[in-house]
Amino acid sequence: MAAQIIDGKAFAARVRDKVAGHVARLVSGHGVTPGLAVVLVGEDPASQVYVRSKGRMTVEVGMASFEHRLAADTGETELLDLIARLNADPSVHGILVQLPLPDHLDEALVIAAIDPAKDVDGFHISNVGLLATGQKAMVPCTPLGCLMMLRDHLGDLSGLEAVVIGRSNIVGKPMAQLLLGDSCTVTIAHSRTRDLPEVVRRADIVVAAVGRPGMVPGDWIKPGATVIDVGINRVDAGEGKTRLVGDCDFDSCAAVAGAITPVPGGVGPMTIACLLANTVTACSRAHGLPEPEGLTA
Numbered sequence: 068m069a070a071q072i073i074d075g076k077a078f079a080a081r082v083r084d085k086v087a088g089h090v091a092r093l094v095s096g097h098g099v100t101p102g103l104a105v106v107l108v109g110e111d112p113a114s115q116v117y118v119r120s121k122g123r124m125t126v127e128v129g130m131a132s133f134e135h136r137l138a139a140d141t142g143e144t145e146l147l148d149l150i151a152r153l154n155a156d157p158s159v160h161g162i163l164v165q166l167p168l169p170d171h172l173d174e175a176l177v178i179a180a181i182d183p184a185k186d187v188d189g190f191h192i193s194n195v196g197l198l199a200t201g202q203k204a205m206v207p208c209t210p211l212g213c214l215m216m217l218r219d220h221l222g223d224l225s226g227l228e229a230v231v232i233g234r235s236n237i238v239g240k241p242m243a244q245l246l247l248g249d250s251c252t253v254t255i256a257h258s259r260t261r262d263l264p265e266v267v268r269r270a271d272i273v274v275a276a277v278g279r280p281g282m283v284p285g286d287w288i289k290p291g292a293t294v295i296d297v298g299i300n301r302v303d304a305g306e307g308k309t310r311l312v313g314d315c316d317f318d319s320c321a322a323v324a325g326a327i328t329p330v331p332g333g334v335g336p337m338t339i340a341c342l343l344a345n346t347v348t349a350c351s352r353a354h355g356l357p358e359p360e361g362l363t364a
């Protein structure tokens with residue numbers, strides 16, 4: 068069986084079009100322009116690329132982009148002061164601090180300083196709690212993107228067996244909450260899980276989010292299952308070059324699965340599209356206006 072390839076790049080473009088439509092309605096109907104502030108501390112090359120893409124795409128959908136680039140040795144007080152100013156700024160509806168932060172900064176403290184209503188990453192403990200209790204939350208962008216692709220591909224997810232491999236706060240745990248919210252039977256597997264291959268073989272939906280290149284081989288996959296590969300791992304491609312691979316061994320998984328996301332071009336592009344979706348949602352909520360349809364969990 069050859070799996071259907073779920074084209075995250077094309078899906079993300081459709082999500083951005085929907086966001087642009089909602090932004091246009093906010094601007095023309097209510098005189099409100101959603102604004103997203105992105106804070107980058109230091110010069111991590113991958114983060115610089117992501118932040119540049121975020122700024123460009125924010126402007127492309129008609130929103131205001133505020134970029135704050137701080138030196139790698141920026142102190143906690145200076146960063147917290149900036150967040151306090153962004154929290155108080157009515158033209159800023161979404162705040163994102165690009166991760167990872169330099170080692171001397173306390174990530175949990177910095178995230179806790181963001182106004183939960185502007186926390187478009189969905190990492191603030193208030194949003195984590197709201198999601199876990201099935202209430203209206205800001206939902207982390209990568210899992211939200213995975214959920215959108217799953218719903219689009221499978222329709223109703225209720226009753227399906229889902230296995231999430233990885234228990235990070237950013238992907239694994241919120242992904243499991245979202246799947247539970249859609250009435251899947253959810254298992255979170257991790258490095259201590261006994262007989263991981265057998266656990267994964269039960270799954271109608273596999274979400275791999277461990278950051279280990281090619282860890283999931285095709286013989287772990289139930290025939291016809293939907294495989295969402297969140298891994299973005301840069302590996303040696305010889306001759307001084309590198310290439311990106313996922314957590315799943317693509318060829319062997321694609322031979323068994325019903326559908327699979329590629330790396331690159333799968334989950335990755337959905338992360339930024341969902342950040343834009345969360346920003347327009349945050350703006351709508353801040354102004355007591357209807358939320359965009361199809362862009363939330």
Ligand SMILES: Nc1nc2c(c(=O)[nH]1)N[C@@H](CN(C=O)c1ccc(C(=O)N[C@@H](CCC(=O)O)C(=O)O)cc1)CN2
Nearest residue numbers: 117163164165166167188208331332333335336338339
């Ligand atoms: N505050 C946050 N920091 C980070 C997040 C996040 O959601 N919030 N996620 C990642 C990085 N990230 C966005 O910030 C991100 C990662 C990957 C992609 C993407 O489009 N990847 C492409 C490949 C790009 C490449 O060639 O390197 C793909 O998979 O096709 C977008 C955004 C960590 N930090």
